[in-house]
Amino acid sequence: MRYLNMLKENDAACVSALQNGHIFLFHHLIPLLQRSDPGTFRSVALSYSEVQSVLHRSGSDGSLLKESILIGCSEQNQAQFCLDVGELDPAAVAKECKGTFIDLRKAFFLLAGAEAHLVAKAQALLRWHQINRFSGATGQLTHRNQAGSQRVCSSSSIVYYPKMSPVVIVLVSDGKRCLLGRQSSFPIGLYSALAGFCDMGETLEEAVSREVAEEVGLEVQNIIYSSSQHWPFPHSSFMLACHATVSSAHSQLNVDHLELEDARWFTEEEITCALQVYQQHSERQMEASRYTQR
Numbered sequence: 001m002r003y004l005n006m007l008k009e010n011d012a013a014c015v016s017a018l019q020n021g022h023i024f025l026f027h028h029l030i031p032l033l034q035r036s037d038p039g040t041f042r043s044v045a046l047s048y049s050e051v052q053s054v055l056h057r058s059g060s061d062g063s064l065l066k067e068s069i070l071i072g073c074s075e076q077n078q079a080q081f082c083l084d085v086g087e088l089d090p091a092a093v094a095k096e097c098k099g100t101f102i103d104l105r106k107a108f109f110l111l112a113g114a115e116a117h118l119v120a121k122a123q124a125l126l127r128w129h130q131i132n133r134f135s136g137a138t139g140q141l142t143h144r145n146q147a148g149s150q151r152v153c154s155s156s157s158i159v160y161y162p163k164m165s166p167v168v169i170v171l172v173s174d175g176k177r178c179l180l181g182r183q184s185s186f187p188i189g190l191y192s193a194l195a196g197f198c199d200m201g202e203t204l205e206e207a208v209s210r211e212v213a214e215e216v217g218l219e220v221q222n223i224i225y226s227s228s229q230h231w232p233f234p235h236s237s238f239m240l241a242c243h244a245t246v247s248s249a250h251s252q253l254n255v256d257h258l259e260l261e262d263a264r265w266f267t268e269e270e271i272t273c274a275l276q277v278y279q280q281h282s283e284r285q286m287e288a289s290r291y292t293q294r
């Protein structure tokens, strides 16, 4: 952690870490991945010299490497960076690296947990840099530090840091059943715990109470924080997961159909059955993928 912090503050040390580090490539924010076991993917960690030769063979002079952004540090203490090669031909880069550019929405659940997290973080940082080239206060260009942990306005010295939007996601229970809803944009059959963006100035508990009231017209109690994760879609969210209850006497839903297509109470048996069907479906997909790769 201290090493990473030092790299954020020391441009020269960051350049040297880049030359000895691992680099993950993206093309217009789409990560370069490799198929590993059938139906799963892994990220592709390239060395500085490997990326240099990919860039040269793709007709670039290599100066693009300076655009790499620090994303973390491996267990072997090697700094990890990401780089968007959007100006190059994706097919040529993919061929050079024996990989393939795959939309993160498709690959996210097929990457191992730590890799999914790293690739999502990299995409989020790359996106933040791409959309913050100018200062919102002065309209002037901003410049990044070597690590890419901040951007500074060239005329006012205002410092900008990468942003996330806090989101609450809550599993509401009435003691016997849990409440799930779906938006019309969800894949067919997919239901999820209720979620929503926190408003400015809200506490976690206030955001949970408001979102549930807005979406299904219930007043929740006993809000308990459970866990958190970075959520890359559609932009960078910081998901805070909670449990909450309603009394069974006050569990009548009044769904806001502008926000949700449907919301329902589900019993434990229904959830278990749905998870089993999902598991069988995933296994069949993996089997099919094994067959097509033969």
Ligand SMILES: NC(=O)C1=CN([C@@H]2O[C@H](COP(=O)(O)OP(=O)(O)OC[C@H]3O[C@@H](n4cnc5c(N)ncnc54)[C@H](OP(=O)(O)O)[C@@H]3O)[C@@H](O)[C@H]2O)C=CC1
Binding pocket: 165, 167, 169, 181, 183, 192, 193, 194, 195, 196, 197, 231, 233, 234, 235, 237, 259
């Ligand atoms: N069950 C779920 O809904 C799940 C949601 N998520 C994630 O949680 C996040 C929030 O869920 P969702 O239900 O869509 O949120 P909300 O219930 O808050 O509804 C989304 C609407 O909120 C408005 N909004 C307010 N603040 C923001 C902001 N910072 N960024 C974008 N829109 C904002 C937008 O309205 P307008 O466009 O009218 O301005 C948007 O259409 C999303 O990132 C989603 O991917 C993850 C898993 C499950």
Ligand SMILES: [Mg+2]
Binding pocket: 194, 195, 196, 215, 259
């Ligand atoms: Mg919502």
